[in-house]
Amino acid sequence: MVDDIYRLKSSIALVYDDNILDVFLSNLREQFKIRVEYEEILDLLFSFDGEKTVNDVLKVYRNIDGDDLFDLISFLIKKNVLIKVDCEYPESFLSEQYRLVNFFEDYCSSTSDVIASLKLISTSNVMIVGLGAVGTWISESLIRSGLKNITLVDDDTVEFSNLHRQGMFFEEDIDKFKVDVLSENLCSVFPDVKINKIKDKLTSEFFSKYNDTYDLIINCADKPSVDETTRIIAKFCMKNKIPHIVGGGYNLHLTLIGQTVIPNRTACVMCFEKHLQKINDADLNGVKKLTRKNRRIGSFSPLSTIAASLATIDALKIVSGKYDRISNCNARIEFNVRERDIDKHLVEKNDDCEWCGNNGLYK
Ligand SMILES: [Zn+2]
Known part of the structure; x- marks a missing residue:
């Protein structure tokens, strides 16, 4: 010493x-x-x-x-x-990323560890599925934090109603494909970023066409439903041992902070589904059904950016290899914007889970 x-x-x-x-x-x-x-x-x-x-x-x-x-x-x-x-930071780290370096020093015991973590971020390949309000913010934040390889998935075009929640879309982009617009705008700020664009729907056949090597997949797609898109992504990720994040969303005055899953180490999507199903069944016992099927749920930019920011922080910890610092594993978090309350509902990894349990499909 x-x-x-x-x-x-x-x-x-x-x-x-x-x-x-x-x-x-x-x-x-x-x-x-x-x-x-x-x-x-x-x-x-x-x-x-x-x-x-x-x-x-x-x-x-x-x-x-x-x-x-x-x-x-x-x-x-x-x-x-x-x-x-134990080694000097490259000049580019200090001139361009000193705040990020400072942040990562809190997760590292040596300067070589900081450099290795930031290099892992820059060389990782992250797939973002769904470029709505949450997906666009996550993509932008990850690239601003040093990610240089990203796969963007969306088959939709920019609409006027997207502009009030999504930072990288402008009026002249209306009717253009979201993946094209976001790629172009991100590359105009960071020209060395490599973006793989996929204009396709997330169906059960999706990953038979796009089964590249990913270090992390984040689900921000909610059509036909978040549950359905999450299941498709989670099955592929569990099978291939890829960390995945359910990107969150919003519902009335609640922002849902989606869970982070590290296959076979933390509660999987099925652990959550079964656990929450039990709670919902108990809560709904004797409750009258809502008569209005298609409710229009309100949302605005601050709600989506909260969900996106918290998902991005976990994403950075995953791709930099700092698994012990991940915050959103084994928990479903709701942030109540009106009351400013955070409700953390813990969900343990279930040994009897049909996916990740001792005799599970993806064990
Ligand atoms: Zn499980």
């Missing part, structure tokens, strides 16, 4: 008073305190500047015990306070 180089992360703030070191992790909105009986602790920690080795630091602070310092460094790495500088 003496030859290693560490850096105090730039988002960390420190206060030292009465032998208590108060550590604020601004990015993560976390704080912890530790007892440290060493008056020069702040100067010592700020000397981890990404250039000095541990040995250099020990030469300056001769009155500290080496083993105590090694223990402190190990502890602060685990707590996301220090990062090991």
Whole structure:
């Protein structure tokens, strides 16, 4: 460890008073305190500047015990306070993506880990099915976050009613195919992005035609229904062990944050379906049926962007390999825009599930 180089992360703030070191992790909105009986602790920690080795630091602070310092460094790495500088960031990372680098430093213990994570994002192939309000925002956010290979699926054209919710469509795009318009507009901002366009409906035969290697598939298609499109995608993904996300949606004043599924590690779509079916059956017991079949559900841009943003965050964690940081596994989340409440309904992976259970079809 003496030859290693560490850096105090730039988002960390420190206060030292009465032998208590108060550590604020601004990015993560976390704080912890530790007892440290060493008056020069702040100067010592700020000397981890990404250039000095541990040995250099020990030469300056001769009155500290080496083993105590090694223990402190190990502890602060685990707590996301220090990062090991085992290689330099490429210049392009710092000039173009320094905020993203800063964000990923919270998920990584070394600079080489940050570089590897961002490279994984840029080389992954993500399929987005359905370019409605949620799908377009997810596509744009992923590309702005460094994704360079994306497959866009939609057989629909831009309508006037899309413009109030979807950022990449303009009035002159009306009647053009959504995949063409979105591809063109995304490439005008990021010309090095490779976009594979599929103008086709999501039917049960879809993946026999488009069975490329995908690192993640996100379902944002709701025709004929979200349940139906999700099942088609989930079957293909479970069979091929591909992580998938149900992209979310909105219903009255609720935004539904769709679940993230890592095949055979988290609750699958069938685990959710069976679990929610039981709840719905119980809730609807004795309830009169609605007389209006085709209700027009309201929605506007803020609702779709909430669902899209939360799905994108999990998508980035998946394609960068940070599975332990995923937020939307084993849970169905509803965000009530009017009340500002978040309701998280937990759904456990079911060992008896007909898809992912011990004797399941996709085990
Ligand atoms: Zn299951």
